[in-house]
Amino acid sequence: MTSETITYNNNLVRDVFGHLCIDKSRLPSSGLTSVGVPSFVAEWLLDKIVPGSGALNLAELEKINNFVTKAFPRKDDRNEIIFDLTQGQVRKLIALMQVRIKLEQGGRVIPEPLAQIPVLNLAECSIATEVVERYKMLLRQGIWGKINLAMLPDGKVEVIGFEPFQCSQVNLQAYAECRAKFNTQEWRDLLLCSIGFNPQHPSYTQEAKTWILARLLPLVESNYHIIDLAPKGTGKSFVFENISSKVSLISGGKVTPAQLFINGKTKEVGLLGRHDVVVLDEVQSLTFDNPDEVIGPLKNYLASGRYNRSGFADVSSDCSLVMLANIELDEQLQPRNEDNLIANLPKFFAETALLDRFSGIIPGWQVPKFRREMIASQIGLKLDFFGEALLSLRQDNRFLSYVQQHTQFDKSTTVRDQNAIHKSAAGFLKILYPHLDLTLMDFQRDCLEPACKLRQAIRNSQYYLDDEFRQFGRNIYVEVK
CATH class of the missing domain: 2.40.50 (OB fold (Dihydrolipoamide Acetyltransferase, E2P))
Structure with a gap:
């Protein structure tokens, strides 16, 4: 079913979610994000100061501007x-x-x-x-x-x-009951709208929607590490900048071990120990003064969820790590290096032991470039509530149990392949079916197949870079049982 054949049901969203939803056309017309306010804070403010629907009128704009001038320090x-x-x-x-x-x-x-x-x-x-x-x-x-x-x-x-500001505890049972009142297409579109994209735009095919929603996987799964490769302008960092203060985005350039792990002078725990998701943006331009000081502890962390540095005690964390990078495309808008997607990334990515610790590569080139008419204008979930709901799902083990019960691999699949696919599929399950009411066909189409595609991109690069991985064959085979 294409997105054009289904009408977005604003009334259903309002009836089911009540005060937890907001008209998404309010935010772009308010100018709040241009003064550096993340969307999850801006929506909360709009609802408090000028509740209503549709673009802000002049009186509402004046009220918001006066408030911002007084309350937001520069x-x-x-x-x-x-x-x-x-x-x-x-x-x-x-x-x-x-x-x-x-x-x-x-x-x-x-x-x-x-x-x-x-x-x-x-x-x-x-x-x-x-x-x-x-x-x-x-x-x-x-x-x-x-x-x-x-x-x-x-x-x-x-x-x-x-x-x-932030929404506190989310009742996941109530959230699941709300999900049950939507069909899968309606729910997928609601999620897309909630993070700021217009689900009815014809460029957002089913596949594009899948890969936009894949960017939520690090929020619903703890210790979930992924690479997102996309051309400029597809909104790679947009979701992470605006959904929650538990997500930290660092733009390219230099990253120090003190920033990431622990500061030797102040003994302050770094970003990986304090946040639920850390996002490194513009990874193609990432540099380290001393790569070994970062890559060693990083490999250890990606594998075990623990790190130590300069003699400090182990720090345990369930933080997910996301690497965002631009990718070169050919005339057909496909990656120039299809066999080795990481060809343009810094050298340390070519170490297959590091690459193996990522669950997958999101094919961001299959997401269209973001244009003004692609901004959401329907009724969606308030971002502070939605972000908290996603993060609350991290602790629920029923989804991984479901995946393990209904998935089987062939003998050539490594343990890391299996774990990565299990985690990705469990993540898609939490995002799309938080009520766990689905058929095995739903599971295969919406969870297992995209999870396998994410990991296959890692396997392709390993196969290309390292003879050791050729013994496993090129393709990962997994099926529903």
Whole structure:
């Protein structure tokens, strides 16, 4: 069934999800994302300040603009805010806040938590322990929210109030019951709309939709590592930038071991230990000062979910790692190096032991370039709710059990191939069938086949690069049982 033959049912989405959905045409007309507000925060704000449907009218735009001018600090507002605080004022703002605990060498006093507000370059604000107790996520990736700042008599900035934005716990049973009220095509289109794409655009074929939704796999599966290769402009990083603060996106250039793993000087745990998903963008231009210092611990982490560095104790994490890179296409818009898709990536990818630890390669060249008319304009799920629902599904083992029960491989499939395909298929199952109500034909078409295609791309490169992998043959064979 093509996307043109099915009408998107806005009323059904509203009836089933109520206050958890939003008219997606609100966001593009608000201009909020252009001032650096991620979509999951922007949608929350729109719903609070100017609830409604359709593009924002002039009065609503003015209301939002006034709010943004007052509440969203820019980097150059720092001095003005600090001046106001010295005059005894309380400043209210909306920003990302993190909390760190500074350990002193041989210190006998229990250290106080310190809040950081990166946009203002404020690093050591006093914050009540009760706030940190209530919102433990502040200690990991941080939380977007409303922050009230004041100044203590000793000149230290203090957080005197905090109200977080993110949706808290998601009831997965209720989410599954909501899914049951949609057919598979309607649900797929709802998911696509929720992350900001117009599911009724004729360029979004069934296949294109599958690979856009594959970008959600690292959210629903813990320790799920994948490479996404696509030409510029297909929206590779779009989903990751906008869905949750538990996802961290680093754009190309240099990546240091301190950033990724652990900082030897401050003893602060790096990105892989604090986030649920870490995304390295523009991987084709990625460089390391000392590649061995990164690749060794990285290989260890991708295989075991643990890493250590410079004598520190092991850090365990369930963070998924995503590598995004551009790929060269020929005149037929197919990859120039079809046998070895990683040909244009940095040299360290050509080490098959590293490559083997990725579950697959998303064929992003099968996703059309993103144009203005491809922006969602229907009713979709609010991103803060949707992102949290996806991340909550990580802990549910019923999906992997279903996959293991209904999948069989031939003898030439390696254990890593099997594990990768199991994880990808379980991920597709969580995304498309969270209620676990499906036929084996549904499972084969929507979960197992795309999972196998993702891994086959890894096998093709291994087969091309390393004689050792030729003994297994070129193709992976898997079937439903």
